[in-house]
Amino acid sequence: MKLHICHLYPDLLNLYGDRGNILVLYRRARWRGIAVEITGLSLGDPLDPKLYDLFFLGGGPDQEQGVAARDLLTKGPWLREAVEEGAAVLAICGGYQLFGRYYRTAGGNILPGLGLLPVYTEAGNRRLKGNIAIRAPRLGDPRPVVGFENHGGRTFLEGDGQAEPLGHVVFGFGNNGADGTEGCISGRVIGTYLHGPLLAKNPHLADYVLALALQKRYGEVPLAPLNDELEWEANENLLRRFGRGRRKGG
């Protein structure tokens, strides 16, 4: 069994320890005897939609994100085809915004996105940042997903919140700091503002993403349990420290 991961713009979108997610996916697959091949694709590189099971896209500084966004539009048709073929996507922060319909800047300009997630983003004034926890029922594990967010954009789910969020905010800001939703999940495409090494403290989410990616070639693959004591301890530690007495919207 072999998993093919495509890391998009590893040289441009790498703001917050994003590569940690690739490392977590790699190890968790290898510990289960699954081979992994990781390919980095950047500016101007052609993308073969049939080749990859999972696309990963991180967050970047404004300049780098702008450069990546223009290139990503040229890769758009290939990515759409790849998703139709059953590839999974994990897009974080800037990557999440680029996978939505558009980003409206503070100046009112509309930057088109790929439209693979039913969300749109508007520039906000204050940055929404801090530790965050969300409940993500899709994962089939009641334990929350925890992380750190730091974003200026406010993202909204289309159809007055009809689209499915990745989770509901326990504490922190989430998509826009107002409606209590965080991230978006549509088919096998996941977008979220929980940045950086998100999968490290969330083994349930890591395995959910792994399973989505494996489905393309192998259907439902049972993933053997791993020793995740450290990971869960890190997860609970964050909840204990920041979860007490705080409400969403902080």
Next chain:
Amino acid sequence: MFNLLLCSLAVFLGRLAALLCRLAGRDATSLPGCIALKVFPGLLRHLARGLNPIVIVTGTNGKTTTSNLLAQLLTAQGWQVVYNGEGANMPAGVATAMLKGAKAKGYGRAAVLEVDEGSLGIVLGQVPAHLVVVTNLLRDQLDRYHELEQLAASIKGALAQVPEARLLLNADDSLVASLGRGRKGVFYYGLERTPLSRTRPADVQEGHLCPSCRVPLEYAYYHYGHLGSYRCPRCDWARPETAFRAEDFLWDENGSSFHFVFNGGRIRLTSALPGVYNAYNVLTASSAGMLLGVEPSVIREVVKDFRPGRGRIEGFRLAGKKGVLVLVKNPVGMAEALRTVAGNRPAAYIVAINDLAADGRDVSWLWDVDLEPLLKSLYSRIICSGLRAWDMAVCLKYSGVSLEALKVIPDLESALREATREPVDNLIILCTYTNLALCRRLLKGMGAHSEAAYMPPLSRPA
């Protein structure tokens, strides 16, 4: 008139606070200035009067070592120097240093002020700097400073307040070098290719886009991070010509040395400080010293005897073990620290990570650290400590450290006791900012003896 009274009152209260702190046996590096600024916010402008030259040192890494060395260079040349040598570099710390130095009167009063990159605008708004030195701009505390380009833009804005000031900029850092575009009186310094230079970039890069064309720069070599020799494939943007440079960098058991090359001169500088990043510190301070008229012979002598400040790789002995304590605060700094201290000698490690305001609330950066020097070293155990002990442990686990070698002990004192029981002769402690003072206090309580600058074992080049 009212302002003058308020100002005198501020100075009086600030100095009273400094005196009380001293009587209480505390070293106050920020409190007196904090009080005085509350009473009279325009205080910095007043305190800056009569100081000439005023040198401001800013940038991500190397501010404290560079400004301390520069202060010593100027002192050796005969100046009375006001400086904030303890690294308190927000406006309150700057004010405290200037309050404490306000007593010295008259001739030859210079100031060397380390200023936090986020506070530069406030300080330069009041203090008419004669020379501003920018060391580097690296990824650091993203929750405070956001992104590097934004930071560079804010520094550029701050510099616009002092159009007459000369700039001394790191040519190897494209972002820093771009601060000099369109200005007069700009001097560049740089480190030539060394045996440790790499032709492949680090895993995580930033600040490597052309400031005009936004295309990735081409590099002949990298020192670390995005520092190196670069040129834009599209326009004429390239590493600027250097007025000061370090050539033939060598690193051996006696420390490090390089040829310091300047307009019409060339001397060999030997320093007890290890590592490439300290070569930068020595080069930066020496270049600033040259610009201010310090004699080359003075530079050579002062550099030779200079020892680093607190937490900048401090040696100690504890329970028969040789120890070293290092401050870590961002990915490049931590990777360089590991390249310097992680050697061939079997050692026990403590990595103590906090996420308080001064450390940066977001610890995602841990995953951007190149841990290879640590993973390749002979460690008996790696103990993770601090408020984010578990995060560090998870990061190490996925980087390839076995669960048997990992231990999580959030309480730093217990972690230290555990580490002394390890069957190795070396102890290496990496601490984020808020753990450092605590760690030093605990070590003292356990009977540790401080040693001079730590000499790294020879295990280069990578």
